[in-house]
Amino acid sequence: MGDISLSKAVRSNLLSLQSTASMMAKTQERLATGNKVNSALDNPTNFFTAQGLNSRAGDLNQLMDSMANGIQTLEAADNGLTSITKTLESMQSTLRQARQDKSFQTASYTVGAGLTSAQNISFSGGAIGDTPVDIALGTAAVGATAATYDGGSVDFSAADPDLSGLENETISVNGAVVYTFTDQAAGQKADLLAALDAATGGTTTADATGVHISVADGTNFSIQASDAAVTTATGIAATVATTTDGVAAVAAAAKSVDTLVSEINNNADLKGKVRASNDNGKLRIENQSTQDLDVDGVSSSGAIDGVSTGATSIDGNSVRADLANQFNELRDQLDKLADDASFNGINLLRGDNLKLTFNETGTSTIDIQTKEGASINAANLGVLNIEDKDLDSDTNIDTLLGNLKTALNDVRSQSSTFGSNLSIVQNRQDFTKNMINTLQTGAANLTLADMNEEAANLLALQTRQSLSSSSLSLASQADQSVLQLIR
Template sequence: MASNITLSAGVRQNLLSLQNTASLMSTTQNRLATGKKVNSALDNPTSFFTAQSLQSRAGDMSALLDNMTSGIKTLEAADNGLSAITKTVESMQSTLRQARQDKSFKTESYTINLGTTPAGTEEISFQGGAVGTTAVDVALTGTTGAAAATVSTGAFTAMDFNPAAATSGTITSGAFGSTLTFDNAGDELEVVVEVNGVNQTLTIDATAVAATLGVGVTTITDADELAQVLDDLATGTLNVTSTGTAVTFTSSTTGTGSSIEIISATATNGGGANTITNTSGIAVAAQNTGSATGTARTLSFDIAIDGAVTPTTVTINAAAVALVGDNDNIIDTVAELASIIDAQVGAGATIGSTATAVTFTSATTGVTSEIDISNVAVAGSGGFTNTSGLATANDLGAATGGIAAKTVDEMVTAINGTAALEGKVRASNDGGKLRIENLSTSELTVTGLDATTGELTGGVGTSDIGGNTVRTNLVKQFNELRDQLDKLADDASFNGVNLLRGDLLKLTFNETGTSTIEIQAKDEDGEERAINSATLGIDTATDPDFDSDEGIDAILDGMKDALGVLRAQSSSFGSNLSIVQNRTEFTKSMINTLQTGADSLVLADTNEEAANMLALQTRQQLSSTALSLASQADQAVLRLF
């Protein structure tokens, strides 16, 4: 048994050294083989478990990168959709502008032939097109020798349209009393004034009097001197002046925010022969507030000419006065008033004037000739009530002559002056024929023709005027683009998530789930929404929508709003994309940091371990030689035999 073997001390010592060297070589060989200096918790518990924790966190964060990358692609898909939708909306705008520029409305020309003895009941009737299902009739006949409707106002008086100016808060004290002498220490007059809601304390003593009235002066003898001293003590928001017998406190501002209130006036006697007991007229006064700037003065009235359904509203104010070249805001003469009214009434009536009044005369005569003035009103500051003789009035023309067919020019005036046909039908003189233009995309029916000759006789014959086919085709093009808009929105998805459909994209940025972002299309109120034609306010267009330029302009205004929504949503998604991309780069950097930190705790320096191995090999050889030498000493006894 090994326990019965006795080794010399030298051999045992060299054997132990050799065993230690072999153990170190084994450890170094393991480090070289694995590349780690810490392979288990036995090597270094702190480093091992710390590195393991860092590697685990790096692994968790690495798993989140795929989700972030998918989120970036989802946002890019949504941005692709928004870009395509924006181009589609711009194409729709182009279609609308093309429709607005097109004026290829269909026309027909008719010869008027009512004979020499018209009955007076002959009419031309319009139905369909933009007119609608209710026919609009216009008389083909009129009366001869009839009077025109005329209205004359009452007496004129000059009119001032300058609004009242704003005033400042002002308070005037009572009459100045006896003189004030400040020749003793402690003599003071303290006045507290609230200016625009802020108190100012003005303290008069010998120093203040001398600073204002001159070196050595200690006595204030009148209201002028008192006002000077107080004004020097006041700050910029307060002005103090004199009326000669009293002191006036005024705010430097004007309007309803300007206010003055005297809070107190206190005299203090410092002793001596001359006593300070009076306040020389300054007493506590209630608040006085300035007035706001007066509102603009206005005179307005409605005038209906020849029974117009919608009357013209005439508004006379400073701006209207300036339009006729008068910049003093005052109407000085009746002729000037007539000129201002005439600039707003337009065709259909003549606006004239006498020496004292304005006259209104219809351009037509007979029973259909009518001038109706209503709703005369004045408004503005300063109790403005001057109407310069305008009053509610109505006057109808008289029909005193016989019945006659209207000329082509008279029919042009009558048709174009009919409110129910305005913007729907337009008449003109086509070389002696009455030309009717259908301002619509739908067919217009004209009734009042001779069924055989096609002449305009007031008969029962009809004629159809086609609609504007160019605008009709552009309506179809507009609706096709609208349909494509919705399809683009539906196709802008990635991995089943479509932000343009209102889907919610939630991304997690850290391994604990405490850092997240939720991305969704929302309106200005923060409510979720989809991006499509309905939420953009783009409705399906109909042919009547393209009948008038005004209708097209209304749709164009809606398209501008839609582009604003798209650009705002694109900006929002762009901001979110920047956040996710930044977070992705941050996560990559963190993973690298964690892995590098973990490796620094457990990885071995192979160069150092190789050098250690070489040294241990040398030590092993030397230990083996030393062990051999120690054994030779034990073998010396064998030489005796």
């Protein structure tokens, strides 16, 4: 097929029309896509730069999902710790209620006459245990003991010991002078011994070990020499020497109620376990335990006879026993709360490790876990099950309260740590959102079209296309005038 020849004017208008059509197509593409750079052919630098920025924004956007899950995991752990804290505080309240409760059971017994030291009132069970603690109901007879004084290791056995040079020196008994030495040594020994016999009412002897005085009636006395020289000569001390071994005879007798009260309350094996008091002449016994207290030596009628066994007992404190059960029920909830505080299969309270990545290269991460990876449970917090008897003693309750305080401090410390971790993740999440926005905005600045400008361009091109079409029509009409000449 031969080439078609167009006139210069027609060809020029045709080229202009084709150019306009091409620009309209590109403008329409920009309006349709919203981008002024749709391929590398449009602007290689902007296209590949924007693609890199969008790719990084996409990578960061994928990390946002793990951050969101991480935040929820931390919030689940915080929910568990909050509930555990409230449970521990409830356990504290339970123990404080037990500490304040004094509804211990009591019984009053009549103290019989003629009770002896061989008869006992005996306590077992309760907070005491299986080994009975006996309190004698009477006192044993005590024989008189003579008070004695030994004057030391001075040889006083000679018939006439050397008592010269002691003129005007004295010996006192019970603070009163009973003998004054003269300047004559001979015969003073006998005089001295006789004076001591008269002053003490006892018997005074002298031998190679010094002066010895024995008072048979069980009374005590003091003796003193006036000077060290007298001590050297007689062995009697220059300081006051008081005898303490003289005891008068005491007959056996039944103990009074007040005496029994004092002995029971001061007995180391009963202190804090049993308390006694005088109930209008009766012996009142308080069982300071949650367990039943067995009292032997008491008849079924409530009279203390020192021989009956298995006849009476005093109930334990049921209020404290019930509170012990409440404490254990609350303790069981600690482990259940910890087990249920999981999110998406991760439970930080059971020691799971939560690792979050903050950037697309993986160089910025955080590992979130409990201290040393230990579980938050009752055992690790040092909160153990208790028995009724553990609430018998106020001292023991105070110890349990101390353990709960330590557990609360540990839980609050862990809550603070998780709170700090949560703040880090939330801050990083906000930072990542802003970074994604920055990257996408930067990419858009390189590729997005100005829709107002492109719309104006399209309108201008449409006008140009219309004018080009008209010009082409005019050029064609000029060529048709030649045809008129041929006709």
